[in-house]
Every structure is written in structure tokens, then in C-alpha cells.
Amino acid sequence: MSFAGSVVSLSGSEGGFVAPGPDSFNLPPVFTVAGVGITKPMLELFLAAILVFWFFWAASRKRAMVPGKLQFAGEAIYSGVRNSLGRDLIGSKDFMPFVPYLVTLFFFILVSNWFGSIPFIQFPTFSRVSMAYALAGLSWVIYNAVGIRRHGFLGYLRLQTVPGGVKGPILALLIPLEFMSNLVIRPITLSLRLFANMFAGHILALLFATGGEYLLLHADTAIKPVGILAWVMAIAIAFLELLVQFLQAYVFTLLNAMYISGALAEEH
Amino acid sequence: MTGSANMIGYGLAAVGPGIGIGLIFAAYINGVARQPEAQGRLQSIAILGFALAEALAIIGIALAFVL
Numbered sequence: 525m526s527f528a529g530s531v532v533s534l535s536g537s538e539g540g541f542v543a544p545g546p547d548s549f550n551l552p553p554v555f556t557v558a559g560v561g562i563t564k565p566m567l568e569l570f571l572a573a574i575l576v577f578w579f580f581w582a583a584s585r586k587r588a589m590v591p592g593k594l595q596f597a598g599e600a601i602y603s604g605v606r607n608s609l610g611r612d613l614i615g616s617k618d619f620m621p622f623v624p625y626l627v628t629l630f631f632f633i634l635v636s637n638w639f640g641s642i643p644f645i646q647f648p649t650f651s652r653v654s655m656a657y658a659l660a661g662l663s664w665v666i667y668n669a670v671g672i673r674r675h676g677f678l679g680y681l682r683l684q685t686v687p688g689g690v691k692g693p694i695l696a697l698l699i700p701l702e703f704m705s706n707l708v709i710r711p712i713t714l715s716l717r718l719f720a721n722m723f724a725g726h727i728l729a730l731l732f733a734t735g736g737e738y739l740l741l742h743a744d745t746a747i748k749p750v751g752i753l754a755w756v757m758a759i760a761i762a763f764l765e766l767l768v769q770f771l772q773a774y775v776f777t778l779l780n781a782m783y784i785s786g787a788l789a790e791e792h
Numbered sequence: 793m794t795g796s797a798n799m800i801g802y803g804l805a806a807v808g809p810g811i812g813i814g815l816i817f818a819a820y821i822n823g824v825a826r827q828p829e830a831q832g833r834l835q836s837i838a839i840l841g842f843a844l845a846e847a848l849a850i851i852g853i854a855l856a857f858v859l
Contacts, residue, residue: 546857612836713847720850775843778836 541738544730549651549723568649572635576628605630605777613781618788622781625666630777633659633718637769640726641762648722648769653715660715663780668707671787680787706786714779721772725765732758802856805849812845 553561583598591599605627610619633650640648650656671680684706685699732754739751820838824831 608832608836612832713850716854717843717847717850720853724853771839775839778839779843782840 541735541742544727544734548727548730551647564647565649565652565655568636568639568645568647569655572632572639572649575635576631579631601631602627609774609777609781613778614785614788618785622784626777626781629659629663629780630773633773633776634770637722637773638766640722640729640769641766648726650718651722651726653719653723656715656719659718659776660711663714663783664711667780667783667787670784674788683789684787710783714776718772718776721768725761725768728761729758729765732761796856798856802852805852805856809845809849809852812848813842816841816845 551564553563554567555562580598580602583594586592586595588595606619606623609626609630610623613619614622636649636655639645640651650659668680671683674680675683685702686695687698687702690698736751736754736758739754740748741751743751816838820834823834
């Protein structure tokens with residue numbers, strides 16, 4: 525399996541430093557199945573799904589009255605997502621059917637993001653934009669489907685595009701705006717937010733790591749110590765990234781819950 | 793010295809969301825300091841506001857690489 529670091533061209537002394545860019549994310553296929561190259565982020569999708577499934581399966585295998593350590597951990601994080609994201613945002617009447625989706629989504633994204641910081645994997649799955657598009661597309665289908673099922677097609681369109689308490693010609697301005705923002709732009713910003721955070725975090729880590737290597741090995745003696753500083757920064761950035769990765773998983777799930785609750789709401 | 797002017801543009805564009813996110817969390821900290829029991833309610837609102845302000849920076853970084 526190719527690691528992210530080995531893909532970035534570590535330039536020699538004669539070539540000068542080549543900064544990592546969007547091309548650093550085009551990993552070569554690990555292996556090829558029937559003409560389709562299987563790349564590292566594709567394998568990570570499977571790994572993340574298996575890890576999340578395994579964790580909750582192991583945590584809920586022995587459902588004891590007095591929970592063991594693993595069951596306690598599983599229950600704590602499950603009820604954290606259920607209460608703070610499901611019940612508080614969607615409302616205690618409707619939230620139960622969406623809890624499996626929200627919990628799965630949160631832990632799938634969390635594990636996928638943390639792959640960006642786990643040694644020897646070190647590639648966040650969602651730094652490829654197509655992965656983020658797929659998740660946002662799923663959430664777009666879900667919140668529109670529950671809205672249409674609750675209100676009917678025209679009722680749902682009215683709910684999403686006509687703001688309450690507004691009358692007259694200003695509606696002509698607001699309806700296209702609301703339509704664009706609620707039904708078109710939403711999935712785009714949802715996916716781009718996750719993608720760009722992972723992309724920016726990974727490119728920052730790449731920049732400090734490869735830049736530090738270049739300064740230490742290929743630069744003039746006078747500025748070699750700056751390379752050590754760059755590597756210290758790379759470590760500091762990695763810890764900041766752990767926080768950002770968690771926050772993005774949380775925000776993605778939070779916005780999903782908000783959209784579902786907006787689609788189920790009676791009136792603005 | 794070579795490079796893309798897009799990145800300077802993105803740096804300038806990131807000022808706006810930076811100020812916005814600062815204001816959002818300043819208001820959140822103020823609110824929690826005045827009424828600590830409201831933290832649970834304020835937290836999700838603050839993070840939502842943060843996500844919406846951040847979307848501008850995100851669109852910026854996407855365009856900086858695309859254009």
C-alpha cells in the first residue's frame with residue numbers, strides 16, 4: 525500500500541522544493557480489479573465501515589444489566605449522539621427513526637477523518653471530494669424524502685421556499701433565493717465543508733513534513749534548523765487536526781439533523 | 793519568486809469568515825459566562841453559526857484551487 529508521503533515528490537537539491545498541491549491527492553491504485561483501479565481511499569471506506577460495525581457489534585454483544593467497559597463506552601457515545609444531536613434538534617416526537625442514521629453517519633465520518641492522523645494510514649477518506657459528494661447526496665435524498673412524505677410534494681416545496689410572515693412583491697425575491705439555498709446549495713456546501721477541511725488539513729501536514737525534510741537535507745546549512753521547527757509544527761498541526769476532524773464529523777451530523785428537522789417542521 | 797495569485801486572494805477572502813467566527817464564539821463565551829446553565833442550548837447554535845460562516849471560507853478555498 526502506498527503511503528501519502530511516498531507519493532509526494534521529495535525533490536532533490538537541484539530541482540528545488542516542490543510544494544504539495546492538489547496532485548498529491550491522486551494516489552496510484554493499490555491493485556486493479558477488472559480494469560478498475562482500487563485506490564487507498566476506497567479501501568479506507570471499507571475499513572471504516574468494518575471498524576464501526578465491529579465496535580458496535582462487540583459493544584452490544586453482551587447486553588448486561590451492569591455494563592462492562594466496552595458496553596459502557598458504546599452506550600455512552602451512542603446516547604451522546606442520540607440526545608445532543610437527535611432529540612434536541614429533531615424534537616422528542618420524531619427523532620427515533622433517524623437515530624440509527626445519525627449515529628452511523630457520525631461514527632463513519634469520525635473514523636474516516638481520523639484515518640488522516642492514524643500512523644501508516646494517514647489519508648483522510650473525505651479529502652477526495654467524490655466521497656463527500658456521495659454522503660451529501662445521501663443526506664439530500666433523505667431530508668427531502670422525509671419532508672415530501674410528511675407534507676406532500678407541493679406542501680414540502682412551499683415549506684422550503686416560502687418563508688412565513690412575508691407578503692407581497694418581496695416574495696418574488698425571496699422564493700428563488702430560498703429555493704436555491706435550501707434545495708440546491710445545501711448539499712454542495714455540506715460536502716465541500718467536509719472535503720475542504722480534510723483537504724486543507726492534510727495538505728498542511730504534507731507541507732510541513734516535506735518542507736521540513738527539504739530544509740533539513742537539501743537547504744543551506746544556515747537555515748537547516750528551521751526544518752526542525754517545521755517538523756515541530758507538523759506535530760502540532762496533527763493534534764489540531766484531531767480536533768478539526770472530530771468537529772467536522774459533529775458538524776456534518778448536526779447539519780443533517782437540522783435539515784431533517786427543518787423538513788419535518790410544521791411552519792417556519 | 794513564483795506562485796499563484798489565487799492564494800493571496802484566498803488569504804484575503806479568509807479574513808471575513810475569520811472575523812465572523814471570532815464574533816460568533818465571542819458571543820457564545822459571553823452568553824455562557826452570563827448564564828452557565830444555557831451552555832447546552834448555546835453550544836449547538838454556536839457550532840451551527842460557525843459552520844455557516846466557515847462555509848464562506850470553504851467556498852473560497854475550493855475556488856482558489858479551481859480557478
